Amino acid sequence: MKAIGFRRSLPITEEESFIAFDATKPSPSGFDILVELAAVSVNPVDFKVRQNTAKDRILDSPKIIGYDGVGTVVEVGEKVSHFEVGDEVFYAGDISRSGSNAMYQLIDERIVGTKPKTLSAAEAVALPLTGLTAWESIFDRMKVDPNTDKGKSILILAGAGGVGSIAIQIAKQVAGLTVIATASREETGRWCKSMGADHVVNHHDLKASLLQAGYKEVDYVLDCVDINGYWETLVDIVKPQGHIVTITGSDKPLNLMLLKNKSVSFSWEYMFTRSLYTTSDILKQQQILNKLAELIDRGIIKTTLNTIFNGFTVDNFKKAHQLQESGKSIGKTVVVFK
The missing domain is CATH 3.90.180.10 (Medium-chain alcohol dehydrogenases, catalytic domain)
Structure with missing residues (x-):
């Protein structure tokens, strides 16, 4: 062959x-x-x-x-x-x-x-790969329940990417969440909106852009781009008892102690685990x-x-x-x- x-x-x-x-x-x-x-x-x-x-x-x-x-x-x-x-x-x-x-x-x-x-x-x-990754992130790792968590907010970093594109749809249409996606270009912002994102924010100035969209904190975070680069910002903007999931690798240890006072959960998602x-x-x-x-x-x-x-x-x-x-x-x- x-x-x-x-x-x-x-x-x-x-x-x-x-x-x-x-x-x-x-x-x-x-x-x-x-x-x-x-x-x-x-x-x-x-x-x-x-x-x-x-x-x-x-x-x-x-x-x-x-x-x-x-x-x-x-x-x-x-x-x-x-x-x-x-x-x-x-x-x-x-x-x-x-x-x-x-x-x-x-x-x-x-x-x-x-x-x-x-x-x-x-x-x-x-x-398949991106759909499984997004589904497992939202339902297996974050354990979102559409019956009790409907309307809660999720921030998806790199919303126009492969995982981000389907995660926007699953989070919005299946989980019933309010979806905030990050993008920095006009064409990627349009794509996120076409996938169903409620808000599109600029990841180059994430905190300020979130505030402009009306959000000081979010319930869930799905990182599809760079957990190291955004770690301290994500710790700051996730709500107490919230959940952060990343599909990206880390080239240095993450300071999980930053999550302690908020009782925030953190999970890796690797689609190939099963x-x-x-x-x-x-x-x-x-x-x-x-x-x-x-x-x-x-x-x-x-x-x-x-x-x-x-x-x-x-x-x-x-x-x-x-x-x-x-x-x-x-x-x-x-x-x-x-």
Whole structure:
């Protein structure tokens, strides 16, 4: 099968930052299904893995990355019970396994959902990784209850990004929260509004911009950009007994003592945790994806697709990674195979 990967961690402008090659088509067993892929999306995790996997060495065989995938089931393992050959599926992948930048991929059925019926492959593949991240952040980490927490405020940092775009919709349309999103450019502000944000504030002067929008404090914070850079500001603007969740890494220890007097909760969110550790509730990712598909098909939330590259080529993956690395992408970036 045709695949695209890398053997060295090179700048994306280098000729061999991605290479096309022939790989053995895998066969499923156990809970695995074999999916013939139609499209993938590119997330920040993709370029971070590409940049860091083989910095000081050359891999013996090319590494295939890619996490979001959409396609058709062509074979199933003996323990599979949720899918049959011919089913259209979408998923966010498993960071410990071979990725979706290939014509076929093995994936555990328990982290796979049924593709939304009303979306194209490109529109659907924009959703799994970011949708799971946003859903887990709001409902698994913050433990928001739409019945009792309706109307509370959430601040989403980097609202026009992949996670921010779908988090705005889930927080507003599913959780019933008042959504404040950050953006600093006119086009990103418009995008946040189109996703359903009640307010858009400028992250370059966050406290002042929040006050201008009528908020001295917020109940919840979802950081999608830089927990280190905003830490003290977030501690200052989160309400007593509030909750801060971040999906970003930290290159130095966070001073959690700053949260003590307010009894503020803090959580990391890592979408790959359930698949990486095969947690007892791994099936929940399938359930979340199916819920997202239902919400899409009912018209309650919408795709966050914004940029498409057509064709399964090295050049298209390079372009998609360059866009992600620029920090200027809005919504989701997708590569369609055919």
